[in-house]
Amino acid sequence: QKEVEQNSGPLSVPEGAIASLNCTYSDRGSQSFFWYRQYSGKSPELIMSIYSNGDKEDGRFTAQLNKASQYVSLLIRDSQPSDSATYLCAVKSSYDKVIFGPGTSLSVIP
Amino acid sequence: ETGVTQSPTHLIKTRGQQVTLRCSSQSGHNTVSWYQQALGQGPQFIFQYYREEENGRGNFPPRFSGLQFPNYSSELNVNALELDDSALYLCASSPGSGTGIYEQYFGPGTRLTVT
Numbered sequence: 001q002k003e004v005e006q007n008s009g010p011l012s013v014p015e016g017a018i019a020s021l022n023c024t025y026s027d028r029g030s031q032s033f034f035w036y037r038q039y040s041g042k043s044p045e046l047i048m049s050i051y052s053n054g055d056k057e058d059g060r061f062t063a064q065l066n067k068a069s070q071y072v073s074l075l076i077r078d079s080q081p082s083d084s085a086t087y088l089c090a091v092k093s094s095y096d097k098v099i100f101g102p103g104t105s106l107s108v109i110p
Numbered sequence: 111e112t113g114v115t116q117s118p119t120h121l122i123k124t125r126g127q128q129v130t131l132r133c134s135s136q137s138g139h140n141t142v143s144w145y146q147q148a149l150g151q152g153p154q155f156i157f158q159y160y161r162e163e164e165n166g167r168g169n170f171p172p173r174f175s176g177l178q179f180p181n182y183s184s185e186l187n188v189n190a191l192e193l194d195d196s197a198l199y200l201c202a203s204s205p206g207s208g209t210g211i212y213e214q215y216f217g218p219g220t221r222l223t224v225t
Contacts (some may be wrong), residue, residue, distance in 0.1 A: 004152075008157055034212075034213065034214070042218075043131045043198075043200055043216040043217060043218050043219045044153065044200070044216050045216070046213055046214070046215060049212075049213050058174075059130065073111070088153070090214075092212045095166060096153050096158070096165065096166050097143075097158060097166045097168065098155065098202075098212065098214055099155055100152040100153045100154075100155070101152050102151055102152040103151075103152045
């Protein structure tokens with residue numbers, strides 16, 4: 001079992017729709033969770049971090065965490081073509097390493 | 111801009127050679143992590159340094175080694191380069207261990223090509 005798993009996509013949504021990105025992790029001791037956005041040819045850019053169960057909102061982005069289900073998600077409301085990128089889920093394991101998932105490619109269609 | 115810098119930007123090496131990649135962390139960050147990202151994959155954790163000591167390592171062979179300096183800048187050294195080492199090498203810094211803050215900020219990366 002891989003430590004952090006994501007739907008590989010590609011995920012296509014129309015402009016203005018909600019994009020939903022999902023991530024599961026295997027280490028029950030994980031306490032810190034992150035979403036990064038990576039444009040082609042660029043390095044990852046931190047979008048959000050979440051530490052507690054529940055929802056955390058920042059502008060058009062909402063991160064959701066359910067530690068019992070070992071599940072993290074990212075919702076992007078009012079998706080824009082500029083949101084087209086690969087979204088990486090990252091988890092700080094109980095061994096103090098930050099492990100990344102394989103990423104989900106999102107395409108927002110105008 | 112994250113304040114994390116890496117050099118060089120691009121590098122071409124021959125199989126069997128050795129390479130050193132450099133990273134300057136963001137001001138105030140004492141933890142540096144290195145990642146290897148192959149095309150189409152997520153970043154793979156190589157190792158992490160905190161206050162000049164390695165305090166975490168991924169599934170990479172010993173020919174991948176590193177250093178962190180008193181100013182928290184860091185080097186990644188790879189010996190006996192193999193074709194599969196061709197990838198984007200990313201450095202990330204964070205306030206890290208001891209602060210409870212683990213958000214990482216990435217540099218622009220070094221694109222290594224091994225021929």
